[in-house]
Amino acid sequence: MSRAADSLRNPLKRARGLGSAKSGTGHFIRQRATAIAVGLFGLYTLGLILFCMTSDYANAIAVVRHPLNMVVLIGLVITMFWHAKLGLQVVVEDYVHTHGLAITLQWLIVFICAVAALAGVTAILRIALGA
Numbered sequence: 646m647s648r649a650a651d652s653l654r655n656p657l658k659r660a661r662g663l664g665s666a667k668s669g670t671g672h673f674i675r676q677r678a679t680a681i682a683v684g685l686f687g688l689y690t691l692g693l694i695l696f697c698m699t700s701d702y703a704n705a706i707a708v709v710r711h712p713l714n715m716v717v718l719i720g721l722v723i724t725m726f727w728h729a730k731l732g733l734q735v736v737v738e739d740y741v742h743t744h745g746l747a748i749t750l751q752w753l754i755v756f757i758c759a760v761a762a763l764a765g766v767t768a769i770l771r772i773a774l775g776a
């Protein structure tokens with residue numbers, strides 16, 4: 646079909662068959678919710694860092710071992726990597742146009758974010774549990 650005839654089409658007709666528009670809102674909300682969580686956890690963690698700057702190593706370890714602080718640090722690590730995964734997913738969807746490469750990058754992003762989150766949680770637990 647020529648360009649002139651294509652421009653006379655109804656916008657709905659042009660949009661049909663381009664994919665579902667049903668899951669974008671959920672992704673958008675998850676991305677905003679994780680951004681808020683990272684912000685709140687980050688502010689709390691910044692306060693912990695500022696508090697520990699003038700103390701010695703033993704006091705810093707004691708601060709991390711406090712259950713509330715440990716939970717906040719673990720929450721920060723998990724939400725931070727989840728938010729990163731969601732953001733990188735959007736970048737790949739928008740800018741990578743080769744289907745095989747896009748799928749490979751999506752799996753690689755999930756794998757790297759999961760491994761990094763597990764490493765962060767493991768480090769926090771090792772400090773908190775005294776291992």
